[in-house]
Amino acid sequence: MEIMTRDFGKLEIEKSDIIKFKSSLPGFNNLTRFILLPFADNSPFIILQSVDDSDIAFVTVEPGNLIANYEFEISDRVEKDLEIKSISDLLILNIITLKDKIEMSTANLSAPLVINLAAKLGKQVILDDKRYQVRYKLFAAQPEVSQ
DSSP states (O other), X not given: OEEEETTXXXXXXXXXXXXXXXXXXXXXXXXXXEXXXXXXXXXXXXXXXXXXXXXXXXXXXXXXXXXXXXXXXXXXXXXXXXXXOOGGGEEEEEEEXXXXXXXXXXXXXXXXXXXXXXXXXXXXXXXXXXXXXXSEESSSOOOOOOO
């Protein structure tokens, strides 16, 4: 299948690589199909590209690249919705907000993307955990999150 992307132009993808967000991402109600694309070789960043709208792509990062001890509980409902059978099937990503001054860029730690790679299902989960910021500065020296 061929898709057009904002950052990589025309790409050939496998339908089996498409991740379905049944409840869509907040603010993007019509977009439910995404694909993960590496930003660049040896980069910690991953692009979450909409299959249905070439202009919609999110820069993401695995939280372990930002802070230590990032953990949260997945509710029974999310576990069921995402058909989670094993924690090893999960990929957790945080959306990056890029700023004009790159050192002001932030990651949303309070609303991670939970992706079941085996089932190709994803969901953005809003955490009720004060340890995690909506605008965690990527390039500022910050203390580790306490447990």
